[in-house]
Structures are given as structure tokens and as C-alpha cells.
Amino acid sequence: MTVQVNITPNGRMSLPADIRKRLGLTGGGAVYLDETADGVVLRTVPQIVAQAQALARHYRDAPGASVDDFLATRAAENGE
Numbered sequence: 001m002t003v004q005v006n007i008t009p010n011g012r013m014s015l016p017a018d019i020r021k022r023l024g025l026t027g028g029g030a031v032y033l034d035e036t037a038d039g040v041v042l043r044t045v046p047q048i049v050a051q052a053q054a055l056a057r058h059y060r061d062a063p064g065a066s067v068d069d070f071l072a073t074r075a076a077e078n079g080e
Contacts (some may be wrong), residue, residue: 017040 005013015025015048023044025031032048034041042052064073 007013032043
């Protein structure tokens with residue numbers, strides 16, 4: 001879906017009400033803006049959390065990924 005959003009002289013933009021409702025955004029809520037090579041991407045807090053959780057799931061079972069493994073590696077590097 002592509003929607004034109006106008007920018008006021010002081011730099012503010014308003015998201016259309018139907019989009020805010022669909023995304024669960026309320027007044028005073030936050031969105032994150034990512035600048036990419038293709039333009040700008042807005043993400044909601046739940047979207048950011050879901051992305052972080054997916055990334056963590058990807059790495060959690062990797063060899064050496066536990067806190068104990070990290071601490072053991074650091075201790076070995078420090079000669080302990």
C-alpha cells in the first residue's frame with residue numbers, strides 16, 4: 001500500500017487514521033524510522049521486538065552462544 005503523507009513546514013507528518021488503527025498506534029505512541037537505500041521504513045515497537053526475538057532465536061543454539069561459554073572464553077583470554 002502506498003499513501004502520500006504531507007510534511008508540514010515544521011517537519012511533522014501525520015499517518016492516516018486507518019493505518020494507525022491497523023497498526024495499533026495511539027496518540028503519543030512511538031514508531032521507529034529506518035533510512036534505507038530504497039527510502040524510509042516505519043516500524044512499530046512490536047515489529048522491532050519481533051525482529052529482535054527472531055534474531056536471538058537464530059543465534060541462541062549456536063556453539064559458544066551461551067553466557068557460560070562467553071565467560072569461559074573471556075577468562076581464557078585473560079589467562080584465568
